[in-house]
Amino acid sequence: MKPPVRLLAVVSILSLLLAACGGGTEEKAPPTPPVDLTRDDLGRSVAPPASPQRVVALSPTVVELMFAVGATPAGRPSSADYPEAAKSLPNFGTSYAPSLEAIAAMKPDLIIADALIHQGLVDGFQSQLGVPIFAVRVASAADVAHALRVVGALTGKREAGETQAKALETKLAGIKAKLPAVGPSVLVVVAAGQGQFVAAKDTSYIGSILKELGAKNIVTTEPENFRFAGFSDFSQERIVEKNPDVIIAASIGPPGQPKTTDILKSTPAFASLKAVKEGRVYEVDAFIYIQSAGPRVSLILDELPKLLYPTVFAAAP
Amino acid sequence: MKDAALRQAQAGALADAVAPASPRGLDRRLLVVLLALGVLCVAVVVSIGIGPVYIGPATVVDALLGNADATSNVIVRDIRAPRVLVGAMVGASLAMAGAMLQGVTRNPLADPHIVGISAGAGLVAVACIVFLPNLPVGVVQPLAFAGGFAGGGLAYVMAWRGGVSPARLALAGIAVTSMLTALTSAMLVTSAFSAQIGLRWLIGGLLGRSWQDFRLLLPYFAVGSVVALATARQLNVIALGDELATSLGQRVERTRLLLTATAALLASSAVSIAGLVGFLGLIIPHLVRLLIGNDYRFLLPASALFGAVLLVVADTAARTVFDPKELPVGVLTALMGGPVFILLVRRRA
Numbered sequence: 138m139k140p141p142v143r144l145l146a147v148v149s150i151l152s153l154l155l156a157a158c159g160g161g162t163e164e165k166a167p168p169t170p171p172v173d174l175t176r177d178d179l180g181r182s183v184a185p186p187a188s189p190q191r192v193v194a195l196s197p198t199v200v201e202l203m204f205a206v207g208a209t210p211a212g213r214p215s216s217a218d219y220p221e222a223a224k225s226l227p228n229f230g231t232s233y234a235p236s237l238e239a240i241a242a243m244k245p246d247l248i249i250a251d252a253l254i255h256q257g258l259v260d261g262f263q264s265q266l267g268v269p270i271f272a273v274r275v276a277s278a279a280d281v282a283h284a285l286r287v288v289g290a291l292t293g294k295r296e297a298g299e300t301q302a303k304a305l306e307t308k309l310a311g312i313k314a315k316l317p318a319v320g321p322s323v324l325v326v327v328a329a330g331q332g333q334f335v336a337a338k339d340t341s342y343i344g345s346i347l348k349e350l351g352a353k354n355i356v357t358t359e360p361e362n363f364r365f366a367g368f369s370d371f372s373q374e375r376i377v378e379k380n381p382d383v384i385i386a387a388s389i390g391p392p393g394q395p396k397t398t399d400i401l402k403s404t405p406a407f408a409s410l411k412a413v414k415e416g417r418v419y420e421v422d423a424f425i426y427i428q429s430a431g432p433r434v435s436l437i438l439d440e441l442p443k444l445l446y447p448t449v450f451a452a453a454p
Numbered sequence: 455m456k457d458a459a460l461r462q463a464q465a466g467a468l469a470d471a472v473a474p475a476s477p478r479g480l481d482r483r484l485l486v487v488l489l490a491l492g493v494l495c496v497a498v499v500v501s502i503g504i505g506p507v508y509i510g511p512a513t514v515v516d517a518l519l520g521n522a523d524a525t526s527n528v529i530v531r532d533i534r535a536p537r538v539l540v541g542a543m544v545g546a547s548l549a550m551a552g553a554m555l556q557g558v559t560r561n562p563l564a565d566p567h568i569v570g571i572s573a574g575a576g577l578v579a580v581a582c583i584v585f586l587p588n589l590p591v592g593v594v595q596p597l598a599f600a601g602g603f604a605g606g607g608l609a610y611v612m613a614w615r616g617g618v619s620p621a622r623l624a625l626a627g628i629a630v631t632s633m634l635t636a637l638t639s640a641m642l643v644t645s646a647f648s649a650q651i652g653l654r655w656l657i658g659g660l661l662g663r664s665w666q667d668f669r670l671l672l673p674y675f676a677v678g679s680v681v682a683l684a685t686a687r688q689l690n691v692i693a694l695g696d697e698l699a700t701s702l703g704q705r706v707e708r709t710r711l712l713l714t715a716t717a718a719l720l721a722s723s724a725v726s727i728a729g730l731v732g733f734l735g736l737i738i739p740h741l742v743r744l745l746i747g748n749d750y751r752f753l754l755p756a757s758a759l760f761g762a763v764l765l766v767v768a769d770t771a772a773r774t775v776f777d778p779k780e781l782p783v784g785v786l787t788a789l790m791g792g793p794v795f796i797l798l799v800r801r802r803a
Contacts, residue, residue, distance in 0.1 A: 330583075330651035332662020333780070359778045370778045373662060374507040377528050394587045403590075405664050406532040409524060 172290045178252045178274035179259065185269050188293050189247035193240055196232045196251035197429040198275050202284050203249070205301055205432035208292035212243040219429065241266055249273060249288060253366045275430040276366065277345035278438075282306050285432065305435060309349065312442050312450075320351035321382035321445055324412075326371065327389055327423065328397040329363070334371050341367025342430040343385070346437060352445050355379035365427055373406050383445060384412040387423035396420055419444050483752040486745050490759035494542065497763050501538045501770040502530060506777045532664070540663045541769045541783070542762035543675045544728040545738075549761025550682050550754055551721035552735025553742070557693040557750060558713045559620040559627075565735035566602075566721035569627030569714075573634035574605015575725045580638045580652045584645045595670045595726045602722025605634055610714060617707055619696075623714075658731030658784030660769050667727050674723030679758065681716045686750040689713055693748065731784045733791030734761055740798050764790075 177183050191211035194200040200217040203210050209222070214232035217223050229239035232254055240248070245268050250259050252274035263270045271291060273284045282302040289298015325337035325344065336356045337344045344354055344367055355376075359369035386397040398420040401407050412418050421440070425433045442450040503514045509526050516522035517530035548566060555564040566572050578601025582594045589597075606627075610618060613626035642652045654661075688709045691699045696706050721735065738761045739753065746752050765783065768790060772783040 330648075331654045331659065333654075362779050370780065372506045372773070372778065372780070373533050374505050374529050375778075377533065378507045378525055380525065390587065404662070405666070406528050409528050 172286045172295075174271070174287070174290055177270075177272045178287075179256055179272045181259065181272065183269050183271045185271055185291055186246050189245075189291070191243065191245045192247045192249060192292055193229070193243050193245040194249055195235060196254050197424075198251055198284075198431040199249045199273065199288070200226075201429060201431035201433060202273070202275075202288040203292060205285060206289040206292060206294040206297040208288070208294050211245055212240060217429075219424070219433070237262065237265060247271065247291065249291065251275070276340070276342055278305070278309055278349055278434050279345075281431060281434045301432065305432075308435060308438055312438060313349065313351075315449055316351045316442075317446060317449060320353055322355050322379070323347055323352040323383045323385060323445070324355050324371075324376060324379070324381040325385045325387070325426070326376070326397060326401070327365075327368070327387050327427070328395070328400040329389070332373075334373065334376065335363040335365070335368045336371035336376075337365075337427070338367045338369055341365065341427075343426045343437075346434065346441065347445075350442060350445060352383070355381045368427075373404065377406055377410065380411050382411060382415075382417065384410070384418040385426070385441075385444070386418055386420050387426055388420065389423050389428070417444075483746040483749070483756075486742075487752060487756050487759065490756055490763065494759050494763050494766070497766045497770075498538055498542060501541075501766050502534045504770055504774055505529065505534055506774065536665045536668045537660050537663045537769070538766055540667050540671060540727060541660050541765045543668075543671050544660070544724040544731060545734060545761040545763070545765025546758035547675055547678060547720040547724035547761075548731060548735040548765075549738035549757040550679065551717040551724070553739035553750070553753055553757045554682060554689060554713055554717040554720075555735075556739055557689045558710055558717070559624045560693060560695070561620060561624045562740070563736070564624055564627075565733075566717070566725065567730065567732065567735065568624065568631060570605035570609035570630035570634065571602045571718050571721045572605070572725050572730045573631040573638070574608070575599065575602030575722050576656055576730055577601055577605070577634045577638045579655055579726065579729070580641055583652045583655060584641050584648045587648065591666065592670065595667075598726035599674070599722045602725060603718050605630060606714065606718035606722070610711075618710060654782055655729040657782040658725070658729035658787075659772070659780075659782035660728055661773070661780055661782070663727065671723055671727050674719060678716055678720035678723065681712075682720065682754055683751075685709075685713060685716065686754050689750040689754075690748075693750070729782070729784060731765065732788040733795070734764060734787050737791045737795045737798070738764060740795070744798065744801070 174185055175182060192203065192208065193212040194203055194210040194217070196214060197217035197219070200210055200213045200223050201219060204220050204223065210226055213223055213226045213228050214235065215228040215230060216232060227243060229243065230236040232251070248262070248268055248270040250270050250272040252272040253276060255272060259270045259272055273287055275281055275284050282305050285298045285302040285305070289295050325347070327335050329335050337354070338356050338359065338361065339345065339348050339354050347354055356369060356371055359371065361367060361369050363369060384401065386401060388394065388397045398418055401418055402413065407413055425436055503511055507529055509517065509529065513522050513526050514530055517526040518535070520527055520531065552565040555566065555569055556562060575598045579594060579598040582589050582597060609623065609627040609630040612630065613619070613622040615622070642649050688704065691702055691704045692706060692709055692713065699706050725731070739757045742753055742756045742760055746756060764787065768786040769783040772781045772786050
């Protein structure tokens with residue numbers, strides 16, 4: 138049995154060398170920013186294992202990032218249901234209140250956390266579990282590319298992470314090249330029930346994408362006070378006052394809850410809004426746009442430019 | 455639960471109830487009612503003038519007449535005005551209901567939250583929020599109203615033993631309230647998403663109330679207030695005690711039912727629109743008693759006006775002080791009401 142094994146080894150080394158040569162010729166043009174795996178996005182020093190076998194993803198964002206680079210998490214939060222394959226993974230409770238015992242039972246050798254959700258938990262969890270925890274921050278489209286590289290490198294899928302990140306950056310650059318000089322004013326709003334509306338600021342994930350796309354967010358100075366990062370209460374009065382060109386509406390309730398779009402349209406004070414009269418109130422998927430930042434930003438980049446600039450992007454495939 | 459001071463004052467009201475009041479006393483009490491009316495008018499105008507978006511006083515006046523720019527028109531006429539007017543009606547209804555229930559049960563602690571009305575309305579409203587979130591407000595409101603009426607009715611039936619004694623009515627109300635509140639809590643804790651919305655309803659608030667809510671509330675408010683004011687004299691008599699009232703020719707049980715039903719009508723409709731705004735029904739009547747005594751012919755209209763003033767002012771604070779965050783006004787009424795009530799209790803004792 139020994140000779141075939143040796144032969145196999147020789148063949149695989151040769152193919153690896155070939156792959157490396159091929160990669161080398163392609164990478165000439167753009168220099169790739171180096172990925173530092175000793176310091177995570179919260180600025181903590183981490184010593185992740187070189188080739189981890191069981192990686193637990195602490196937020197839906199991390200789950201999506203891992204699948205995007207071709208890695209499979211050993212555990213997920215209960216709310217992570219994308220892609221389809223994620224649903225069959227064991228879960229450890231919610232992302233906001235993960236069960237330490239359930240995570241320990243998954244026997245991870247690396248945990249990837251979400252810097253926006255778990256900043257208060259990572260150090261405690263790391264010392265209690267004795268497993269390195271690496272936090273990634275995804276608060277903008279640029280962060281998604283960065284996170285794809287980091288998660289790829291962490292999970293031994295460096296190539297795939299790089300390819301995905303490149304594709305995303307190319308796509309964004311292509312859209313930005315076509316943007317008109319002046320963008321519309323926009324409100325990203327979620328109806329939180331009983332007459333309350335919360336809106337995204339520039340500092341939110343969707344807010345940063347809108348900014349990249351040249352739109353003017355009408356929500357500027359309000360302090361953040363909602364459980365989604367970068368979101369703030371925004372009163373009916375202010376919405377009427379700012380009168381945005383476009384309203385992006387997302388609904389956070391389970392199926393059966395009224396949609397934000399319907400609530401906006403049935404609120405009498407909003408009947409006179411420009412966006413309502415011109416039919417420019419668009420319902421979007423709250424998971425993709427707000428709750429689960431990540432690789433599906435490419436879906437946002439497919440849809441949002443058409444909503445903001447119908448004359449420029451509507452014809453695009 | 456015997457309140458000697460209240461008893462004494464009620465005994466004093468006997469003369470008013472039976473014989474016409476002295477002209478001098480009448481003047482002072484009428485003056486307080488007129489003063490309250492004036493304060494309410496000022497409060498309403500100022501409240502409409504204040505909000506997260508600054509609009510100058512002249513523009514506010516123009517906007518009320520529909521002559522300002524489109525934005526100011528909408529903010530003043532479609533957002534602020536209905537909310538302030540709904541608040542005034544809710545405050546007035548709760549204060550009147552509280553005053554009537556205190557008289558009927560002869561219990562200074564009585565208010566809509568204690569006799570099962572609020573708990574009934576709360577149970578139905580939270581059930582709607584949790585199980586039927588797509589029901590329009592035009593359907594939820596009458597259902598919550600019916601729930602409030604049923605809650606009060608249940609307490610009344612449980613207190614009935616060939617007649618309703620005031621003490622039994624208050625105790626049965628407390629029992630009904632704790633049962634219904636337990637069911638409401640059970641629904642809230644088992645529904646992760648709706649919990650926050652349901653909680654905000656239970657605390658009570660006026661966020662986003664529109665002309666639609668105004669139109670829903672107006673008929674109940676009109677009927678309830680007219681009946682309440684028309685029965686003020688019977689309430690004076692019944693507040694003296696069953697024996698005295700009977701000896702004065704009052705058909706006690708029938709009157710008590712009519713008065714309780716009117717209070718339930720006012721309170722149920724108010725909480726079905728604004729949620730369980732706390733403490734107002736309890737403290738406003740006591741505050742007014744201090745000012746003008748226990749004659750319900752004056753106590754009821756004055757309570758209505760002061761209740762309206764308190765809720766309008768509290769709601770103005772609720773939507774401006776912590777801007778852009780809005781507090782539910784129920785938080786403020788309870789926060790402001792607590793210390794005031796303690797002060798009142800200590801001054802009377």
